[in-house]
Amino acid sequence: MNIIKRLLSNANQASADELILIPSGQLYLIRSPKSPKSENECLFSDVVVSIRETSLPFNYQLSINKTGEEGQGILDDDELDASDNEEEFDTDTSSLKSFLIDEKLKICLFQKHGTYVIAWKDLDGDIGDMFEFRIDPSVSVESINQFMLAVYKCEYERKYKKSSLNLKLEDLQEFVFDRESLFDDDPDLLSTLRTSANIHSSKAVDDSDSDDNFEDALEVTDPKLLFYTNADLLLYDEVKNDYELKVSSAFARILQNDVWSYNLEVISSETKKTLVDVSITNSIDAAFDFDSLSLTFNVDSDSLVLTWALQFPSRKSYEDFQQWFMKCLYETNNKASWVTLRDDEQQFMIDAINNLKIDEMDVDEDESEDESDDEKPSNIRNNKLFVSDSDSDEDDENGLMKRFRASGVNSGMKLAYKDELAFVSRGDKLGVFRMDQDSKPQFSTAIENISSATKKGKSINPGNMMLQKGDTIMILQDKNDKDKLYKMDLEYGKVVEDWELKKNNSELPVVNFAPNEKFGELTEDQTFLGLSHQSLFRVDPRLREKVVDSEFKQYKTKTNFTQIATTEDGYIAASTKNGEIKLYDKLGKNAKTLIPALGDEFVGLTTSDDGRFVLATCDKYLLLLDVKIKQGRNKNSLGFEKSFDKDSKPVPKKLSLRPEHLAYFRNATGSEPHFTKANFSINRNTKKKEPTAIVTSVGPFAIIWNFKKALQNDSASYSIMRYDSNITSGDFKFNDSKKVVFALPNDVSMASNRAFKKASEQFSVVDSRY
Structure with a gap:
């Protein structure tokens, strides 16, 4: 009777449709320190190790297969013709490599640097050579123990030519080897390794267990x-x-x-x-x-x-x-x-750094062409190279403006859609700036001493800000205390409600929030979307707990949501701490598309009006995603509406300054570059809804990407303007893709995109390559 079938029949083992295997790992050939051959070698980087029956009773193999081939099942007796000869067992053409399971291999299990490793002797190599199967961290300890128990039973059956049924681990102790047993053929080698371990441990501050030192000594110390x-x-x-x-x-x-x-x-x-x-x-x-x-x-x-x-x-x-x-x-x-990672996830990672062109864009030529450099920013005087955030000080005679500037620096900005206003946060104050068409933003008023409506004396420092009801209401979150949301009446200039969101009488901390649709701030809708670390939900201020039960998407495990954005049609994009993005067509349902993570957290997330493009801001780069499905059964749909086929993923594109420009930045400022939240241009007065530009900043440098050129990998796709202080945030003026507004530590600036210079001029470098 097949040992594997018996193992699988045990209630405490795997179910009957599973193989005895380790589903993911890497196979290494580890050379003896005395070997004159080359250094250690990774034979296979993504493989499965399984136990297979041979045609001979009581004989089994360790079989190494490519990932995905383990479903072939256990070999039947007529699939492998072998004699009781070790050299003839490596004949299975479906395997990358196979080994007759015998106690001579000294198969053992140990941990090295937190990773479980199954090792055995290379009987055909030099003394001290061995194989290591380094198990992927995703494999459970229970699966590893089950696999090793099967190995011991296979060794028992080969040695004693009888069934191992009902044997327990204590009955198999003679087959449980430690790592040192792999070198028992050469006592001198073992002594050398121990000496190396002692030398290694003598350099440490604290003494450690000799077995740990021994394992460290066996690890390659050179790169x-x-x-x-x-x-x-x-x-x-x-x-x-x-x-x-x-x-x-x-x-x-x-x-x-x-x-x-x-x-x-x-x-x-x-x-x-x-x-x-x-x-x-x-x-x-x-x-x-x-x-x-x-x-x-x-x-x-x-x-x-x-x-x-x-x-x-x-x-x-x-x-x-x-x-x-x-x-x-x-x-x-x-x-x-x-x-x-799955193959498609690996390819996504490679595509993200491969600067792929994104085709099929129909951007109006008059919207995407470069502008001439003959216009200067609205607050540059006498053609100065650097824009100063103090240039307008001589015009600031308003005592209210002086009080607004009295302490702290500007930390955030929210542009209004209905009125041409910019709301700028500074400590517990909001400065309101009016933006005329052709002049710099003018300070209008300040909302001071923003505080809780229910807790007297509790100051609020606005972090996340969202406008409602035609710019008359602002929903805000205290950046120093994010447990609550606050409703501010902008006409009265004070907080009128404190909201503590709950679900089933339990507090529901809000990580982020967004309007139900991209331009929902222009409507009379009081509801909006909320995000916790593991849930998506709709907020209705009229409800007692503020959360709509029927529109609540809860994940069992902590997804670590951090950012949320919506499209004009109300589709939802939500991102996690490690950079995964989930695309939803409707709140409360499962995501239609999961975009793999590159491993970097986002500091911002937004979408194009039509939902075709998702733009995520990372600390070191922008990630632009085309979520239009190009092929398959859902061709021409968006990833919000339908799922991508397995072999068709969203096209990723990293946008960053070229390395020589980043080097200039580091050399000029002495600091690391960090992107502020990037935004698409918005112009609802045109027929087409595609963006024409992207704006962001790095330190004192404001940056605009020409959208069409960026998609086509044009090396001159971005232009730059430098201020004399770091930019806090920036965005396009609503319905005007040629005007950008920036919050500076002590001022607000508006500039035409014609004022931006080519990177080659601003950084005094050329665009030519090699």
Whole structure:
């Protein structure tokens, strides 16, 4: 009787339609320290290990298969013809590799750096060589224990040629090996490893268990080579405004230092000297360019940021390098294995850094063409290069304005849709600025000492702000205490209601909120959408608990929602802390589309009016997503309305400043770049609802992307204007895609997009590549 079938028949084991297997892991060949051969090798990066029966009674195999092939089932007797000869058992053509389960393998289970590993001897290799199957963290301990129990029973049956039915673990102790047993053929090797462990532990501040030291000693202490290829190395020269070739055909290597830690190293093929050595993280501003088959990135060097470029000789070397780089970047950011991602999720990650063009856009030419540079921002005087947030001080004789500026700095801004107003938060105050067509925003009034309607003396510092009922009501959240929402009557200039949201008499903390539809602020609707860490719901202030029971979507596990946005048709986009985006057609239903996470939290989320594009702002880049379904049964629908087919995902596009421009920013400001929330232009007076531009800022630099050019990977798709202080927030004026409004620490500025300069002019660099 098949041992696997017996195991599966046990009530405490897996159900009868499951295999005895570990569903995800990596197979490594670990070389003996005495081996003259090459270093350790990852044989297969995403595989399944299972137990299979052979044609001989009481004999079984460890079988290594590609992910997805485990459904072939257990081999029947007539599927494998083998004799009782170890060399003939590796004949299963459906397996990548297989091993006869025998106690000589010394199969053992241990933990290394928090990861469970199944190891066994390489009987065909040098003494001390072994295989390691490094189990993916997503696999449960129960599944691992079940698998190991099956291994021990297989070894028992092979040795004693009898059934293992009803045996318990204590009956199988002779087959439970520890890691040291893998080296019992060479006592000298074991002694060497122990000595290494002692040396290793002597460097530590605290003494640790000898077994832990032993395991550390067996781990590769030098960086492990994962991939290498040849590439030309170039360096950006700010004086010459161009890239200069430094080394032809250098060795570009990707190395693993530790779990979730990787380096990019470039070595001269002639001198063998290391020219570049940098950790693979978001901070190097890596940018791949398919047209030139290149990677551009930044490296800190002697308090100066240098921009390097690798140009690959072929498309294959470029794509292979890119895939390894993305794997390492993902694992660094997420502290999780790349192999746990599905193929389509991996491809999404690669597409996101591959600068894909997004086609099929019909943007009006008169809306998308570059503007001339002959118009200056409305508060620049005498053609000054830098816009000063104090230029208008001499005009500020209003005592109310002085009180508004008395303490703190401007921290947020909300533009009105109905009236041409900008509401700017500053501590417990709101400044109201009126925007005329051709002049700078004029200070109108200030709402001071914003405080709770029910708790006397409790000040409120507005964080999230949303307008209602034609700009007469503002819903706001205290950025220092987000447990409640507050309703402010703008006509009276005070908070009139405090709201504590509840569900079934339990408090429901609000993470974020948004109007029911993109321009719902213009309607008389009092209801709006709310977001908690694990639920989506509609808020109705007229209800006792404020939450509409019939429109409440609760997730059993904590999804960590953080951002929410809606389209003009009322479709909903909600994002999680790790960067997943869920698209809904209706509140209360399951999401139609789940967009995979890149691992970075969003600081903002918005949609185009028609819902075709979703724009997420991350700390280091913008993520632009085309959610129109291009093929399959739901072609031409939006991801809000219908689901994408498995092999058809939303097209992702990362928008960021080019590495040499980010290097300029770091060198000029001495700080790290951080994007403020990006916004689409809005012009409801045109027939087409596609945006024509995107606005955001980084430090003192205001940035506008020409939308059509950005979709087509035009290297000159963004233009820049510099202020003399960091920008707090920015947005397009409603129904005017050629005017942008920015909140500065002590002022509000409005500028025409004609005032923005090409990046090459503002940063004194050129747009040419190599």
